[in-house]
Amino acid sequence: MSKILYDNWKENSKEYKSNNKDLYKALRKKKKLDDEFHELDALVFDEMDCLECANCCKTTSPIFQQSDIERVAKALKMKVPEFIDQYLHIDEDHDYVLNSAPCPFLGYDNKCIVYKNRPTACREYPHTNRKRMHQILNKTFKNAEICPAVYHILERMKERER
Template sequence: MADFLNSNWQKRSADHQKQYKQWLQRADKNKVLKQLPDAHEAAFENVNCLNCAACCKNYSPRFKTPDIKRISKHLKLKESVFIDTYLKLDEEGDYVVKSTPCSFLGADNYCTIYDVRPSDCERFPYTDEDVLLKRPNITLKNSTFCPIVVFVLEKLSKAPNP
């Protein structure tokens, strides 16, 4: 899996959604959580996010109050100006970016506010925490556009139980 981004992972993900869903439903949580750190590390060794950035190009994190405070301070903007300039409320009442790709994504796929990015961005793609199993619908959605999630699901779903 040396060059995972060039490995037709999108087709594999599309073809394996049913298998991923079944695996997420029956996976032994304790065993998977023990395997997760190694799978997560291996994924990031095989996929360079800067060559992809599909998350930043197509989706938005939630901007929670602490995120808004931290980012607006960093940008030297009043919180209300930051919100009016960059954010909108979605159907669930969360602040998200007004448009995609994210306004803070540079042409080189680097985040211009990386050090103060929203906590959702910092945690994404949740492949090193129990969200992977606790929120299978999120995991499945993320597997449609994030090669890291596909890598981890493939690795864990094929891993023998220790």
């Protein structure tokens, strides 16, 4: 990832939604929002390497569905209750999440030690190439504060809106 792209994100991503209300309103009205997100997702991820950042793994927890818990526990050769006791708790939304950040499965090289078995939420993050982006615009703007790629996707959309 270009250091300039990363530094630009770090400086400007705080309170992204509240600082970009006009962009949020414009995107809510777009008819082909999915197409635009998918195009920019491909372009931005050609320029950035998640392994150089891993901020998502360092600062937030994915939601663990039951199938994720079973899959990761098996990969770690643990029994499900043992895995839950050691790594997870139930949050205020009644979802299983990690006990701490950074993620205990994040290696020193920013690689995931359970990558092939990682939770679905990790597989899909940062959710910029999914369908029905209108439904997750709030989450997308929040993710711009966590993920430099999301920030740059939204910034490029902002440029197109000018």
